[in-house]
Amino acid sequence: MKDNSPVGAAANDLATAPRTVKLACRNVWKLYGAGAESFLARHGGDPSAEQIDKAGLIAAVRDVSLEVGVGETFIIMGLSGSGKSTLVRCLSRLVQPTAGEVIFEGRDLLKASDKELIEIRRHKMGMVFQHFALLPHLTVLGNVAFPLSIQGVDKAAREARAREVIELVGLAGRETAFPRELSGGQQQRVGIARSLAVKPEIWFLDEPFSALDPLIRREMQSELLRLQSLLQKTIVFITHDFDEAIRLADRIAIMKEGSIIQTGTPEEIVTRPATDYVAEFTREVPRAKVVSARALMSPAATGGEYAVRVPASAKIAAIASAIVAADRPFAVIDDTGKVIGELRRDAVIDVLAGREGRS
Amino acid sequence: MSAVASVAMPANAIRSGWRWAWAGLIVAIIVLYLNAEWLPWAVVYPKNNVLPLMAVVDIVMKWLVDNFSWLTRGISSVMEVPLDFTIGLFAKGFSFGDGDSAFRIPRLSWLGIVAATACIGFSYGRWPLALLTGGCMLYIALFGQWESAMLTLASIAICVPVGVAAGLAVGIWGHRAPQANKLFITPMLDLMQTVPAFAYLVPVLFLFGHGQVPALIVTVMFAMPPMVRATILALSQVPPEINDFGDMVGCTRRQKLWRVLVPSSRPLLMIGVNQVIMLTLNMVIIASMIGAGGLGFDVLLAVRAMKIGQGVEAGLALVVLAITLDRLSQAAATHKPVLHPPGTPFWHRHPYAMLALAILAVTTLLSTVVPALHEIPASITMTTAPIWAKIVGWINVNFFDAIEAVRVWLLLNILKPFKIFLLGAPWLGLAAAAAVAGLQAGGWRLALLIGLLAIFPALTGVWDKTMVTIYLCAIGSVFSAMLGIPIGILAARHDRFRSIVLPVIDTLQTLPSFVYLIPAVMLLRVGDVTALVAVVLFAIVPAIRYTIFGIRGVPPETIEAAIVSGCTPRQILFRVQLPLAIPEIMLGINQTIMLALSMLVITALVGTQDLGQEVNTALSKAQPGRALVTGLTVAFIGIIADRLIQAWSLRARRRLNLA
């Protein structure tokens, strides 16, 4: 909320720009089972999958390191059971990692005392849950005001703030309803409003839309994009749905069996999958939706005549019909307006026809 | 027992091995039974070797009383304060000072209580509940049971809050300290629920002196376990996301407990509260027999004096009170709170509570000038006692021969032979049979446990009484199952029948166990058959309920698969539904046995010669050792049955791939 500058550029611009790190973790492990810590120490902090199996432990998170920048939407993607929820709970210390560091705003969260942790969670963190986790005995208003009332904010102030966020998520008028009287989509709006009531600086969303029907899911994704364009939160978002990931992400981390196997922008992941496993996910994704002009441009021919100028971050899908209809190439410009390359019609048609990429 | 234990074995070889073992054991028992002189010490436990456990307990209790009576009597006098208050409020009024100059505050007006109850009923369930609860209270007033019912209510008003608060506290402790829960709380709960409450009434009486306070303490001890269980269960069933949510908004431990976990498990907790209320009523009735007065005392007096009409009347008042309390607390549990905009004044948010209080205040104030509001005018009370007496008399006149024939037949052909066999059978052989059943159902550890529990009554010198208890309990449970399971099957298969059976057994279950004595005694006078009928009436409910649940719980796909493969309805029942429902049905039988045991202690009030009678004697003679040892023995019978059935039920589940 502090940073209210309008965000005209597409999200990917932010991703490529260097930014301060809000939340990071280094070599985080979470092993379930008896004697996990001593086991990890015995194996020099880096046991193999066989050793873990043999010891009868479950590795929910293996040696994960990542950095999330201020204002970034960072998505953790993976099949069910791949350790996403455990990882995000390690990041918020709902789960105590077996080993590793979690750095939030420059200090190690794992070393924070219970009291400090309560303060951090009260004022800096918000979380949205897959099954909403609304309190059944409170109304919409009561639920949204709940985090503030835990902090001891007085009734008038917390209800005013609650009404503000309820309005923001489009539920004005339903304040007195109970959760059981709302549809799934509405309940999750309440969950979102509740997590925003404290103006968190980092926002964790654990599969927030997975329990919703496909149509509602898309609607909620648009809602999230709208909110994010207003609020500019630092987001850690979990999903098992790759389409959802590429729609919302600045960057995506792909998890498999507790490890992160690739981190990158949707474009990087689609165009340069690190492993066959990742490639399998990206197979069905329409390339035009993720590939940007920057990735497809060729060096500008000197003195070329261009029909239109497009930003480097523009997605091919957005400009395809214009360029296919045009008789001249488009100029690709950077943030400062300088021409950095040109975009040809045949390259675009290749993408649309699914012929690009592997060359 | 052999039937119980020999079913679940998978391999044929093992099965025939067990068969030989059982055959050998049974032959040995019969041979010893017929030739007692061969090994006399194995048939009748030698008197000289009885452990003086009762005497030891008596000595310990005496030492406790000698050294700690200042403490216990102190607690007692502190606890009398709230009890005196509620008794004053509901039944006796208050007076300050002496003689005629005393300043008096009247008790709550009876009309006020009737109207206030209806008013609260209205707030939770509109007119139907208002009419039911108001009507029930009016019935109690008009049929002359008011004084006793209010004494009972005064005890309940103290016991329920204490029981709920204590249960909640212990439950929270158990939730937070799983280790303590496993090692201490759960075993204690199991014991408290199987030891007959009478048995711990005696030591408590001893420690706390005579009066109503010991009755209260025992009542709370008896009524608390379901609240503890409900709390532990409810807290563990809070969805993990809600738990995480509590942490993520930065709740302190206390905030998380009271503002997140407890409120979100309210429905389950309220079921616990409902059970505390019903058990409190049940126990207050029993405890009132040691001098507190109230409905239980009236019933007991009437039953003992064979005053048929009065007995039925007092019993009906009990039923009516139980129904009122049950329906009100259930409605409160499921009631959805109404929302008020912020800033609404208190009396606006709780209009019915305020109205009820206003009614009570006004009628009670008026009662100082209008005597009819204070004392129920004799002109409007009525009694149905003569009618009941006539009905029972008529039944006795017209059906005496038939009833008597059945009674005598049962006695001669089933009860007597079984009793004689159990009393004459070698104790060592029976204990060994129990242990072997344990071995077969659950392995060595279970066998050891059961063996030890089974020789306890021999070692402590109560073997014969134990056999009488087992005989009544076994026959009662078998009859309950033989009647209950077919009713359950019918109800499970016929929707119309089920819609009649379910409400009936729901109501039966809310009635204090004491009530069941009345019809049995009225029709059959005292004796073993009477006890048996009361036991079956009381213990049949779980047999019916679990059979219905078990059969209806068979997954529809399984039934569809059976239909598709061409099963007739009869085949579906016997080949699919019943076998799959067996684990559930066994749980029902398990509860039936527990209820039968608890009922036996009460039937002893009308004269049986079993452990229940021992407890009663110990109670009247104030012998804590005798009471505790016999009480523990009853508990051990319950534990043996429970562990055997659970082990066997687990095997059945495994075999059916359900667990």
Ligand SMILES: Nc1ncnc2c1ncn2[C@@H]1O[C@H](COP(=O)(O)OP(=O)(O)O)[C@@H](O)[C@H]1O
């Ligand atoms: N408390 C726990 N104890 C043991 N294993 C767990 C626990 N929580 C999660 N796991 C295991 O860790 C793995 C990752 O789980 P989770 O993080 O929930 O995956 P995801 O959210 O990606 O579906 C799973 O194999 C799961 O069974």
Ligand SMILES: [Mg+2]
């Ligand atoms: Mg998950």
